[in-house]
Amino acid sequence: MAEQPIIQLSNVNIYQGTSLILADVNVTVNKGEFVYLIGRTGTGKSSLLKTLYGDLSLKEGNGTVVGFDLKKMDWKKVPFLRRNLGVVFQDFQLLTDRTVHDNLKFALKATGWTDNKKMEEKINDVLDKVGLNTKGFKMPYELSGGEQQRVDIARAMLNSPKLILADEPTGNLDPETSDGIMQLLFRISREEGAAVVMATHDYILLQKFPSRVLRTENGKVTDHASVTFV
Amino acid sequence: MAQQPGKSSSKKSKPSYLYSIIGVALVLFLLGTLGLIVIHANKLSEFFKESIEIQVILRDNVKEEQAIALKDSIASRPYVKSIEYVSKDMAAERFKKEFGEDFINLLQYNPLYASINIKGNARYVNPDSLRVIEASLTQQNIVREISYQRGLVSKLNENVRKIGLVILGICVLLAVVVIVLIDNTIRLAMFSNRFLIKTMQMVGATRWFIAKPFDIRSIINGALSAFLAIAGLIGILYGADQLLPELSSMRDYLMITVLFVGMIVIGICISLVSTHRSVMKYLRLKLDDLY
Numbered sequence: 001m002a003e004q005p006i007i008q009l010s011n012v013n014i015y016q017g018t019s020l021i022l023a024d025v026n027v028t029v030n031k032g033e034f035v036y037l038i039g040r041t042g043t044g045k046s047s048l049l050k051t052l053y054g055d056l057s058l059k060e061g062n063g064t065v066v067g068f069d070l071k072k073m074d075w076k077k078v079p080f081l082r083r084n085l086g087v088v089f090q091d092f093q094l095l096t097d098r099t100v101h102d103n104l105k106f107a108l109k110a111t112g113w114t115d116n117k118k119m120e121e122k123i124n125d126v127l128d129k130v131g132l133n134t135k136g137f138k139m140p141y142e143l144s145g146g147e148q149q150r151v152d153i154a155r156a157m158l159n160s161p162k163l164i165l166a167d168e169p170t171g172n173l174d175p176e177t178s179d180g181i182m183q184l185l186f187r188i189s190r191e192e193g194a195a196v197v198m199a200t201h202d203y204i205l206l207q208k209f210p211s212r213v214l215r216t217e218n219g220k221v222t223d224h225a226s227v228t229f230v
Numbered sequence: 231m232a233q234q235p236g237k238s239s240s241k242k243s244k245p246s247y248l249y250s251i252i253g254v255a256l257v258l259f260l261l262g263t264l265g266l267i268v269i270h271a272n273k274l275s276e277f278f279k280e281s282i283e284i285q286v287i288l289r290d291n292v293k294e295e296q297a298i299a300l301k302d303s304i305a306s307r308p309y310v311k312s313i314e315y316v317s318k319d320m321a322a323e324r325f326k327k328e329f330g331e332d333f334i335n336l337l338q339y340n341p342l343y344a345s346i347n348i349k350g351n352a353r354y355v356n357p358d359s360l361r362v363i364e365a366s367l368t369q370q371n372i373v374r375e376i377s378y379q380r381g382l383v384s385k386l387n388e389n390v391r392k393i394g395l396v397i398l399g400i401c402v403l404l405a406v407v408v409i410v411l412i413d414n415t416i417r418l419a420m421f422s423n424r425f426l427i428k429t430m431q432m433v434g435a436t437r438w439f440i441a442k443p444f445d446i447r448s449i450i451n452g453a454l455s456a457f458l459a460i461a462g463l464i465g466i467l468y469g470a471d472q473l474l475p476e477l478s479s480m481r482d483y484l485m486i487t488v489l490f491v492g493m494i495v496i497g498i499c500i501s502l503v504s505t506h507r508s509v510m511k512y513l514r515l516k517l518d519d520l521y
Contacts, residue, residue, distance in 0.1 A: 075513075079434045079437075082432065083433075093425065106430075110439055155433065
């Protein structure tokens with residue numbers, strides 16, 4: 001493939017404060033790939049994600065994410081890295097004081113959009129994609145958990161990211177709703193060509209929606225084409 | 231758009247904004263009062279100096295024509311602001327009015343002396359000049375003695391300065407206390423906005439974009455504080471005019487304008503610096519440190 005990988009980490013050591021969390025991480029994720037990140041709590045899943053979205057700085061090793069050199073990241077560049085990523089949270093992190101529509105509009109303005117008409121088009125576009133085109137006027141607390149997570153995903157898609165980082169996006173949802181969210185994420189990955197890295201605990205999802213798996217364990221990241229469970 | 235974070239935070243943290251506005255207004259009010267005192271200090275000491283009366287007490291046997299001649303000759307001297315001749319009878323009359331006792335009937339004679347009362351120009355009302363004036367006046371043989379409150383004269387300038395220093399000290403102390411308090415109040419308001427700030431960061435907003443609405447709000451709050459404090463000071467000036475009508479004649483409007491503008495600048499600065507600092511603090515924090 002001539003195209004540059006979306007994520008490339010080589011010989012990366014990830015620290016939380018001064019303690020080494022993950023050593024010698026070598027990971028490559030290509031365009032449109034769907035990758036699970038699994039591992040027990042405290043094994044470094046979140047630290048790895050944070051390194052990818054610039055909340056933890058890269059001290060040892062080399063890494064690029066959507067064309068940004070993580071070694072050269074500083075607080076001035078982080079916002080521009082994040083505009084090329086979509087981050088989806090377990091707890092949604094929506095702004096509870098405004099409607100779904102305004103949540104999305106706010107994110108657009110925060111990332112430098114100024115044209116009102118284009119913003120409206122984009123908002124309708126992403127709400128349509130997540131199946132919430134009639135709910136733009138609702139306040140977040142008027143929505144179910146699954147719907148809030150869809151809004152969160154819609155927000156992550158606003159800037160047509162090449163990479164979506166999802167930190168346990170189904171952690172707070174019931175199984176049926178989780179399935180819907182998974183289908184949505186897979187569809188985005190397929191249709192938009194966005195790579196998705198999703199941290200999860202939910203092994204049942206892995207069986208239902210098999211894909212490549214990265215496992216954090218004993219301070220290492222191991223790569224599996226796919227996992228089999230007994 | 232830029233107002234949105236301000237809007238959401240004003241809903242949750244209106245009281246803390248209100249407290250910080252009032253807090254800044256109070257310290258500005260105190261600083262402004264000090265400023266007014268400093269501005270008025272010179273004029274005030276002039277006012278006090280020119281109200282000090284130098285009594286040239288005349289000998290008992292002096293005729294009225296002699297006294298008036300002396301009065302006229304003194305009146306032409308540069309140090310005289312106002313002068314009047316008080317005869318023995320006038321002195322007795324004033325004494326009677328002041329103390330309500332007709333002592334002349336009691337004593338059968340008037341023990342008071344005639345005098346020439348001088349109010350000096352402020353420039354001459356200092357211990358050294360007064361000593362020279364006193365020396366030249368006592369050479370007149372119809373003059374018995376010169377009487378004025380010597381201690382008062384020498385203390386006047388010094389006291390005005392001392393009072394100013396004390397108030398300055400109090401203001402500095404209060405300013406420190408209030409800045410710390412304001413810092414805490416604003417930090418608390420920001421604390422309730424910390425996830426909003428983080429969410430903005432997660433979607434890729436720059437620090438400048440996030441800080442801007444908070445900074446704008448703080449500039450408005452700082453200016454509001456200054457206007458409150460200025461309103462208070464105008465109230466004080468008005469009240470002072472009612473009590474001491476002389477004060478209004480010696481007002482320096484240019485300096486007062488400079489003072490008010492200075493207060494607005496200081497108010498905006500305190501509010502802005504402290505808000506910006508705490509927003510930046512949350513911007514620099516890692517996501518985990520927020521919980």
